[in-house]
Amino acid sequence: NQNPGRSKRIFYLLPYTASINAMYKRLQRDFKYPELIGIQHGKAIYYLYQSFENEDYLTATEKAKQVKNLTDKIYRSYKIATPHQILKSMFGIRGFEQNLAEMSNALIIMDEIHAYDAHTTALILETLKILKGYQANFLIMSATLPSFLKEMFKQELGITTEISFTESELNEFTRHRVSVLKGSIFDNLELIQEEIDDNKKVLVVCNTVSQAQHIYELFSQEIENSALIHGKFILRDREEIEAKLKDLNLLVGTQAIEVSLDIDYDVLFSEPAPLDALIQRFGRVNRKGWEESLIKPVYVFEQGSENDKYIYKNRELVSKSLELLSKENILSESTVQKLVDEVYSNGYQGSDLASFEMVKENFPKFHSKIVPFINERENQEDFYKLYQSVEVVPIQYKLEYLEEIENKRYFEAMKYVVSISVGQYKKLINNNQIQIDSDTIFASIDYSSKLGLLLDSEEPLLGIFS
Known part of the structure; x- marks a missing residue:
């Protein structure tokens, strides 16, 4: 926000509540004007309530409501939120008139744009195209953005400036040795146990909750300092688990570990997934290894579980990712983008393409029906x-x-x-x-x-x- 009057409002949009909470906490700590930072997502009020844990219940409740109410109004000029918070305005949800006014001439930062499926990506793109008519400006960010998506955003939004590392700069951050292992996780239990016995901090990522639960049960009986994390815990238990993630010998999880958890492990074992998802998982291992030129291992199994087809419907993306990774050893950071582009060389395909095109066709018609001061x-x-x-x-x-x-x-x-x-x-x-x-x-x-x-x-x- 470099304009002289600092008058532009900033919306920093992230895909996961864990990411938003972490960014909000960071900016509250480091920003010169923390009272100007707001947080918006489905459970924001609960997160704010928890931040006043040293207060009695009534005091914490009132403070949380007060903070949230000021954020929902126009008071706070920097908002950390999910894309759903700006999508609301496109659906004419009560208060959309104020929200559109607030986004006029705003700076909108879309971080981790790779994390969305085709349907949500289309909704975001169509929304940003409308906001462009309100003179909004955009910054699209990702560590693993396929070139077809990058070009699409540049073309549709008229973005002309691209910021990226040079190949040599990227390679300074190389820190993983990748191996594709034959069979499934159950064919490699001994290898996982060997790493645990060698006092390594071991991370295991499964594609489904049921698979993660099964694997955790197999290992946790003999490993006291271990935990399981996924999206099917009640809030109380999830908070307790997240509080101890840094000091574990074994963590088993699902895609929940891919974003915004402040963890650093020595070795990863992962079920097969599309390359961009795998890169996010790799990032939870040896996070600052580049500082000492350390290389640590990440393993991907050739086979997942029967239920993986519900999680990653485009199986070709998964098989292509495994094929490319099997040819690698030390995974240089400059190679990552090339591999991602090769996996997604044909752009969206099949049901993903159909979903994307359907939103693009129907969204403008849908949005045109929105009328100020009328909430359908x-x-x-x-x-x-x-x-x-x-x-x-x-x-x-x-x-x-x-x-x-x-x-x-x-x-x-x-x-x-x-x-x-x-x-x-x-x-x-x-x-x-x-x-x-x-x-x-x-x-x-x-x-x-x-x-x-x-x-x-x-x-x-x-x-x-x-």
């Missing part, structure tokens, strides 16, 4: 379909949850909430495993503070134009 309920419903998740409370915590609600300790009650997919929710309804009490959904699912929700299926996510 149907538009609001369409927007919240983007989330494709349902918040539930495991039935074993029903009494604790309702007690907190009865005592009006609503933020304490939130600690018992976990999100599941719409598909999983419908399956639970069909199996009579859902109770609704006091407008809260309780799920009759086994839950463990160490393993999380014990669901036996993975469900794909769909978008509103699918």
Whole structure:
């Protein structure tokens, strides 16, 4: 924000709440004017409440509400948020007139743009094209952005300036030796155990929650200093797990470890995934190895689990990624971009391309129906379909949850909430495993503070134009 009057408002957009919380905390600590920094995402109010943990409940609640209310207004000129916070305006959600006014002539930073699926990428691109008409300026950032996406954003948004490292500068950050291992994770359990026995800090990444739970159960009985992390823990347990991630001998996780967790391990074992996802996983190992020219190993298994097809539908991207990595040894940082471009040489394909084109075709028609000071309920419903998740409370915590609600300790009650997919929710309804009490959904699912929700299926996510 280099303009003389510092009058432009800045929206720093990240894909994950963990990323947003970490960036907000960092800027609150380092920025000259911390009161100008705001945070916006679905659980921002809870995060703010937790930041006042040394206060009594009523004081912490009031302070959290006060901070959030000022952020929701125009008071704070720097906002760290998810893209959904700007997408709201395109759907005519109540207050969109103020939001559009605030984004007029703003600086919008899209970080980790590679993290979105084709459907969400199309929504973001169409939204930015509209905001360009409001004289907004854009900075698109990523460490692993396929060239086809980079060129698309440059062309559609009229971006002419590109900032990048030279090849020699990139290679100064080389720090991984990559190996593709035959078989699945179950064929290589002994190798994982050897690294643990050698006092290495070991990171294992699986593609599904159920697979991660299974692997964790196999190893954790003999390794006391270990943990499992994924998206199916209640907030209370997730917070406790994240607090101890730095000092573990073994961490087993899902894609949850790919972003914004401040961790550094000695060796990685990963199930197969598209190259850009694997690069993010590699980044959790030997994070500052370039300072001492250290190279550490990262292993990728040739085979995943049967349910991987729900997570990564385009199997060709996965197989192409493995084929290219199998030819590498020391993975130089300058090679990474070339490999990513080769994997995505054909751009979006199949269902990804269909989803992307559908949004591009329908979004302008949809947005043209938005009228100031008129909030259509149907538009609001369409927007919240983007989330494709349902918040539930495991039935074993029903009494604790309702007690907190009865005592009006609503933020304490939130600690018992976990999100599941719409598909999983419908399956639970069909199996009579859902109770609704006091407008809260309780799920009759086994839950463990160490393993999380014990669901036996993975469900794909769909978008509103699918």
